[in-house]
Amino acid sequence: MNRLTASLFAVAVASLCWMLPAAPAQAQQPMQPLDTIVAVVDDDVILRSELDIALANIESQFEGRRDQLPPRDIFERQVLERLILTKLQVGRAASMGIRVSDAELDGAIVDIAAQNNMTPAQLVTQISADGMTAADLRASVRDEITLQRLRQSFAQSQISVTEGEVDAAMANEASGNQYHLAHILIGVAEGSTPDQIASAQARAEQLTAQLEAGAIEFQAAAVRYSARPTALEGGDLGWRSIDEIPPAFARIIAGMQPGEIFGPMRAPTGFQLVKLVESRTGASNTPVAVTQFQARHILIRPGEDGEAAARAKVETLRARIAGGADFAELAQQNSQDEASADRGGSLGWFAQDGYGADFGAQVAALKDGEVSAPFRTAAGWHIVKREGSREVAATDENARQRARATIGQRKLEQEWDRYLRELRGEAYVDIRLPAASGS
Structure with a gap:
């Protein structure tokens, strides 16, 4: 089963502190006669109970230093804006066909539990002590994976790095x-x-x-x-x-x-x-070791039949592999990656980000010989089989790849902020809170 990367574990667990549905608020706060709407976001709404639990969980993180928090009305606005942006991103991802299957979600929760030295049942028991439910956990993790994939899709389609930019970065790298x-x-x-x-x-x-x-x-x-x-x-x-x-x-x-x-x-x-x-x-003169992977993959691009048909085809191929079919033969017959199909889907040896962060995260999460669950990137639907891994000394090309990734990350931060502002500006948002002081 496909698993999340370690970086996502931390984000997904942290997101539980504020990205949660309305139900737990009733367990932590006095019953209110009627839940109210605090914001309308396009065709969706944010309830007072959702905002209250988000506020309460962030306040718990500031235990002993509550004086650092802004006045209550400004604080509510800050947290509400986070919830609004989450709703907008999830909505945009859905319109782009980004989905998280139940199998992927199950695997993610297993790994989050493992990162905390728990079983999934123990994890649910732990969050239940804070008034949360298994459904809340699933909703939060699903949203966090969705947001990560939306960001990765944006990076692959919008961010480019020139060789001149890499040359300049290499010249600066000596200082470290x-x-x-x-x-x-x-x-x-x-x-x-x-x-x-x-x-x-x-x-x-x-x-x-x-x-x-x-x-x-x-x-x-x-x-x-x-x-x-x-x-x-x-x-x-x-x-x-x-x-x-x-x-x-x-x-x-x-x-x-x-x-x-x-x-x-x-x-x-x-x-x-x-x-x-x-x-x-x-460290400027210390040799750096990098991990490379050897893998095969099958790519199915959504066509005229749409997203669902492409996903159904790749899931059928995955089931055939699980039943004993030869991965290389299926890749040669079905993969729509012209560069690798004739080689049975072989990608050779490559660094983790050699085919994009999303693809690399999937490969890194596998064990040698393991086949992933179907997953989506900007190119389409994939299945990947990891065939090997090795540590190699960093070469000039490895260093250039690292520099390219670093520059790309910096550009992504700048463009992503702009994208979120545009997303927020284009949306219909009706905030039903009193105006914050000083606004």
């Missing part, structure tokens, strides 16, 4: 420097008037002065004031190499000292403040 960053965005809505823009700039400058004077911690300020999705994580961006930092910031950050704050800097979405939390020098 990495930077731990945090970020605050004082948002400016599209179509804002000059007065509104000036007001946002004044707020950003005032906040910068407070930060530099030590009147407020950067993490607390991000939670209270930032319009970025990372606000409730204190604006933390984690560790970045210089090629993962937008060019507008890269040179400035490279010259900063830990603890320094840069900004405010004007951006399309508002005024940005960036803090260098700490820096470190990576």
